[in-house]
Amino acid sequence: MSRLAARFATLQEQGRTALIPYITAGDPQPSVTVPLMHALVAAGADILELGVPFSDPMADGPVIQAACERALEHHVSLHQILDMVRTFRQQDEQTPVVLMGYLNPVEVMGYQVFSTAAHEAGVDGVLTVDLPPEEAHDLVVSLKAEQLDPIFLAAPNSDDERIRLMTQSGGGFLYYVSFKGVTGANRLDVQSVKEKLTRIRSNTELPVGVGFGISDAESAARIAEFADAVIVGSALVKRIAALVDRPEQIPAQAPQVIAEMRAAMDQVVSTS
Amino acid sequence: MVTQAKRTEQPVSLSDLPDARGHFGPYGGCFVAETLMGPLEELRLAYEKHCVDPEFQAELDADLARFVGRPSPLYHAERWSRKLGGAQIYLKREDLNHTGAHKINNTVGQGLLAQRMGKKRVIAETGAGQHGVATATVAARLGMECVVYMGAKDIQRQAINVYRMRLLGAEVVSVESGSKTLKDALNEAMRDWVTNVDDTFYIIGTVAGPHPYPAMVRDFQTIIGREARAQILEQAGRLPDGLIACVGGGSNAMGLFYPFLDDKGVAMYGVEGGGEGIESGKHAAPLCAGSPGVLHGNRTYLMEDQDGQIIETHSVSAGLDYPGVGPEHAWLKDSGRARYVAATDQQALECFHELTRIEGILPALESSHALAYAKQLAPTLDKDKILLINLSGRGDKDIHTVAQLEGIKV
Numbered sequence: 001m002s003r004l005a006a007r008f009a010t011l012q013e014q015g016r017t018a019l020i021p022y023i024t025a026g027d028p029q030p031s032v033t034v035p036l037m038h039a040l041v042a043a044g045a046d047i048l049e050l051g052v053p054f055s056d057p058m059a060d061g062p063v064i065q066a067a068c069e070r071a072l073e074h075h076v077s078l079h080q081i082l083d084m085v086r087t088f089r090q091q092d093e094q095t096p097v098v099l100m101g102y103l104n105p106v107e108v109m110g111y112q113v114f115s116t117a118a119h120e121a122g123v124d125g126v127l128t129v130d131l132p133p134e135e136a137h138d139l140v141v142s143l144k145a146e147q148l149d150p151i152f153l154a155a156p157n158s159d160d161e162r163i164r165l166m167t168q169s170g171g172g173f174l175y176y177v178s179f180k181g182v183t184g185a186n187r188l189d190v191q192s193v194k195e196k197l198t199r200i201r202s203n204t205e206l207p208v209g210v211g212f213g214i215s216d217a218e219s220a221a222r223i224a225e226f227a228d229a230v231i232v233g234s235a236l237v238k239r240i241a242a243l244v245d246r247p248e249q250i251p252a253q254a255p256q257v258i259a260e261m262r263a264a265m266d267q268v269v270s271t272s
Numbered sequence: 273m274v275t276q277a278k279r280t281e282q283p284v285s286l287s288d289l290p291d292a293r294g295h296f297g298p299y300g301g302c303f304v305a306e307t308l309m310g311p312l313e314e315l316r317l318a319y320e321k322h323c324v325d326p327e328f329q330a331e332l333d334a335d336l337a338r339f340v341g342r343p344s345p346l347y348h349a350e351r352w353s354r355k356l357g358g359a360q361i362y363l364k365r366e367d368l369n370h371t372g373a374h375k376i377n378n379t380v381g382q383g384l385l386a387q388r389m390g391k392k393r394v395i396a397e398t399g400a401g402q403h404g405v406a407t408a409t410v411a412a413r414l415g416m417e418c419v420v421y422m423g424a425k426d427i428q429r430q431a432i433n434v435y436r437m438r439l440l441g442a443e444v445v446s447v448e449s450g451s452k453t454l455k456d457a458l459n460e461a462m463r464d465w466v467t468n469v470d471d472t473f474y475i476i477g478t479v480a481g482p483h484p485y486p487a488m489v490r491d492f493q494t495i496i497g498r499e500a501r502a503q504i505l506e507q508a509g510r511l512p513d514g515l516i517a518c519v520g521g522g523s524n525a526m527g528l529f530y531p532f533l534d535d536k537g538v539a540m541y542g543v544e545g546g547g548e549g550i551e552s553g554k555h556a557a558p559l560c561a562g563s564p565g566v567l568h569g570n571r572t573y574l575m576e577d578q579d580g581q582i583i584e585t586h587s588v589s590a591g592l593d594y595p596g597v598g599p600e601h602a603w604l605k606d607s608g609r610a611r612y613v614a615a616t617d618q619q620a621l622e623c624f625h626e627l628t629r630i631e632g633i634l635p636a637l638e639s640s641h642a643l644a645y646a647k648q649l650a651p652t653l654d655k656d657k658i659l660l661i662n663l664s665g666r667g668d669k670d671i672h673t674v675a676q677l678e679g680i681k682v
Binding site: 055059078157 | 311
């Protein structure tokens with residue numbers, strides 16, 4: 001069983017919802033990333049989403065755009081990010097790590113070279129924002145050959161057929177984008193997310209995580225009532241951005257927002 | 273890279289492309305966030321329906337004739353041809369279109385389509401401002417809300433076009449992220465579209481972006497090549513030996529080339545922004561010196577580093593200052609049907625002056641790149657050869673740039 005499948009199975013037994021924080025690798029500087037990953041796990045993260053910075057993050061709002069720019073000032077490359085995962089794995093063999101980013105860095109490295117290297121480094125899943133299932137065939141084949149889960153994004157306007165297509169090609173979990181928009185926008189409508197998730201579940205066996213717009217403990221707890229995973233990006237990256245002048249304090253301070261969310265989520269009974 | 277064999281189903285002719293999913297060989301496609309997949313499918317279906325609807329075509333033709341001022345003339349530049357001492361130069365005068373460039377051919381088409389689809393708001397990205405002006409113009413005429421995204425750097429160097437757009441009622445949004453140029457304006461327009469996708473039509477200005485944009489924009493621009501083909505047959509009694517057009521995203525070049533793709537004797541040359549020279553690294557020539565990758569919804573040649581990050585481009589012409597290029601050009605390059613070269617800022621500026629002084633035509637700096645390659649090629653050919661050049665826009669918008677470079681205060 002893959003690390004992702006094992007983690008979701010354990011959480012299901014415990015009746016808990018997964019908490020998945022996102023950070024951009026190398027933000028604000030490469031030395032922060034691995035200590036921050038461990039600190040996020042200690043604060044209650046079940047799975048880590050590690051962003052691969054890209055020069056043109058079209059699906060991201062200003063908070064994560066700025067994080068990409070900070071990381072790219074240090075020329076953080078995909079090779080370096082795989083090294084970070086390898087270092088993280090020396091102390092943590094259990095927590096699944098998903099790489100999230102845009103296709104071009106993977107395209108330029110080459111699908112097979114990337115998949116082999118990612119597997120060896122200890123990566124568990126790969127989410128490419130600008131790669132819908134229609135274009136994903138070759139990458140999916142390469143990833144699956146290395147036991148990596150291709151994770152797809154579903155949107156409010158994805159119909160049943162597309163959800164089934166993502167389920168066929170994908171693995172790990174399905175990432176439901178809670179609204180039409182970019183990351184970090186303030187447009188979360190919990191009731192409509194809940195209704196859509198019911199619909200999605202009738203077309204997929206994969207666990208369904210919800211991301212975009214979950215900004216605090218309260219919204220995390222409300223989503224946790226019905227989702228399999230709560231994904232938090234901009235709310236955490238904002239905390240990191242506030243500490244760019246004191247990067248050594250980031251691993252100790254930034255994960256507090258994750259700990260608060262974890263506590264609030266564990267108060268509610270998951271019906272998923 | 274994907275394997276080419278799987279994507280290419282041996283087309284009968286190059287002009288049959290793209291395939292059903294928007295692929296030109298391994299290039300093109302639809303690489304966007306999931307939220308845009310539905311709207312792109314809706315757009316594809318609407319376009320396929322309306323482009324064969326005689327009523328839509330009649331309305332488009334009428335607008336092109338009475339609003340844009342088509343057909344644009346084909347002009348034999350006899351004095352410049354004599355000076356170059358070789359092939360005869362014919363200029364397709366897209367500079368004479370309403371708003372001063374070929375861009376309006378496409379915005380009129382997409383504007384009508386937006387109207388048929390019931391959209392009330394249009395958005396666009398712009399570099400030099402020509403596409404922004406052409407979009408704002410159509411939006412004003414159709415009574416639609418219009419928002420144009422423009423890099424902060426481009427806003428500074430194209431102040432007049434910014435004011436023109438505002439006069440036309442458009443909101444011009446300054447994009448402060450990344451390199452603050454055209455590619456960042458495109459990112460921001462995509463972000464707007466993904467947020468407001470229900471009521472908004474995104475009018476992309478070039479033959480790039482996700483399917484169906486590269487094919488749709490090309491189709492709207494092929495009026496250039498269809499007219500030019502008939503005009504040269506009428507004026508010279510035969511097809512030209514070569515076509516030359518500048519290539520940023522590549523819409524004016526694709527519009528000229530496409531109707532000639534099956535004419536084997538017609539050579540095609542796309543001229544990219546060579547900036548300070550290819551060897552300097554400071555240029556905007558992905559086809560000449562870039563490599564394949566995925567950006568802005570399609571796979572194509574890009575200016576990128578070894579990590580797949582997009583790198584900054586350099587060109588005196590804001591309209592060529594783009595790190596990608598339309599996927600059909602990538603395929604025409606690989607297939608050998610078209611050749612891609614670069615002209616430097618300096619070479620383009622020389623031709624800007626030369627055409628103005630010798631023919632009384634002030635060309636856009638973008639189009640001056642096409643002229644610069646004609647200047648190299650014409651003298652190597654006999655006097656009975658014909659080169660047809662797309663004069664894609666007029667240079668009025670560039671007067672301040674040229675004056676500034678020459679230390680003159682206007």
